[in-house]
Amino acid sequence: MSKMTSTERENYLADLHVGVIAVERPDRAPLSVPIWYAYEPGGEVVVSSLAGSLKARLVTAARRFSITVQDETFPYRYVTADGPVVSIETADDATARAIAVRYLGEEGGNAFTESFARDHPDAESLLFRMRPEHWLSVDYSKESQQA
Template sequence: MAKMTNEEREAFLAELHVGVIAVEREDRAPLAVPIWYAYEPGGDVVLWTDAGSVKEKLIRAAGRFTITVQVEEPPYRYVTAEGPVTSIDPADEATGLAIAVRYLGEEDGRAFAEQSLNPDSVIIRMRPERWLSSDYSKE
């Protein structure tokens, strides 16, 4: 197995994957949950969730989280990025819509965003600082 270059890992994270975020919590194992996200190389990982959800409360308390994305068939590849939360703000329609369309396509994404964006929706941004990656196709 070989590590990815900086450019390869950022490009891989920017591809369409369901991410799994992990965030610490007191007296228990870290919370690990799947999530839709957005990322552009060099930027922040962007999540959309609801204020008051377990993941939002834990991310706010910890001030950081990890995201992992992977390819589940050979040749296996994965990227993990960890970093501090740079902002938690009320969700704007454009960001929520972009994430929904990324995963569901234009028509279904618009319908999902219209149904799911609400006054409690928030956008969480994290700046990746530490990376782990592996690309088994490089062997």
């Protein structure tokens, strides 16, 4: 199995994937949950969560998390990145909408964002920005290229 270069892994993380974040918690295994996220190469991983949720409380306490993204079909690839949370802020509509549009397309993302705001008028969402410091990656397609 072959590692990705730093450019390959950052571009792969920037591609559209459902991510899984893991965050430590006391007296139990880490919490691992699937999430939508945003990332641009060289930047920060941006994840949103409802204020007060278990995920938000744990990330706030730990001040770090890891994210894993993968291909589920052969040739398998994955990237895992972890690092410190560099900011926690109230989610603005533009960022929340951009993440929804990333996963659901323009029409679906806008409808999702508007529906959520209408159905949960008092909900506060937070944005967690994590700066990747440690990376793991594998690209099995490189194996078939070398054979």
